[in-house]
């Protein structure tokens with residue numbers, strides 16, 4: 001509406017102007033050499049206007065022609081950029097497909113088209129890494145580590161390369177640099193955890209996981225490494241907070257309390273654990289290290305009383321009675337253990353020993369949740385696959401659930 005109104009006003013003004021020019025009196029005479037051209041004033045003004053229009057158009061055309069080389073250069077640069085980006089995409093696909101030769105060729109192409117940009121360096125480094133060209137990979141990743149935005153990728157590549165050649169010290173340095181370049185990254189944390197586990201630095205590893213089972217296992221391992229019993233107890237408490245009644249943690253706590261001459265507290269803690277969830281590790285930690293077999297048999301009764309009738313209680317009574325030479329007691333409790341559901345060969349082993357038969361090895365074991373390897377003694381890391389906190393106590397039958 002407003003546009004239409006503007007158009008009408010403009011048209012009216014132009015019409016008025018043309019009317020006024022058309023009505024101008026007089027002549028205009030131009031002298032060129034010996035010639036004289038005479039015309040009336042409106043025609044002369046129209047001619048002047050046409051000359052101005054032609055002059056403007058000519059200036060535009062000349063300006064366009066003079067700017068052409070710049071435009072051609074910009075067009076060529078854009079074409080180069082597009083070709084470089086296409087090569088980059090092909091290179092990334094080749095990397096993902098594990099085609100080292102194609103990735104290297106595309107990296108060379110990208111470098112030729114786009115120059116030594118951080119993206120070109122990254123593709124070159126990754127392609128070299130894939131091809132096993134460690135020298136090129138190292139120089140490209142080092143260059144990448146100097147770039148403000150790509151610093152993390154540079155240190156990430158150098159860390160992977162260091163891990164590849166088992167250079168743990170260099171790997172640790174790059175892990176720290178990668179953490180600084182990109183704080184809190186999950187990938188870096190996993191690598192730092194891996195490095196701490198490799199170095200058996202369980203206290204450091206403990207701070208790098210959120211998984212409760214891993215925390216419990218690593219805290220026990222750190223406690224076993226701790227020199228001061230107070231520190232060992234602190235780690236045991238960390239483990240018990242993550243996984244309550246965790247038998248290896250209870251055993252560690254009891255041991256560290258004993259080293260601090262707090263035997264009563266240690267025994268109370270083990271009794272509570274036995275009441276909640278009896279386990280052979282708790283039984284092993286229960287007895288005083290210097291106790292005689294007969295003292296152990298007597299002391300077993302105090303432990304078993306915390307969970308009377310439980311298969312593990314009957315079993316510990318049978319085993320300690322056997323060691324103390326209390327044959328009838330050993331046989332009775334082994335029978336009760338079998339009756340209560342211990343079906344992993346431990347109760348049968350007591351009976352076999354009493355009958356002078358070679359006992360079969362027990363079928364209870366710590367089993368890794370990741371690789372299913374089984375082992376008789378607990379460890380923070382699976383001895384087969386190295387997973388922390390993966391071992392679970394597994395016993396056939398219904399004694400322990």
Ligand SMILES: [Zn+2]
Nearest residue numbers: 368371382385
């Ligand atoms: Zn495993």
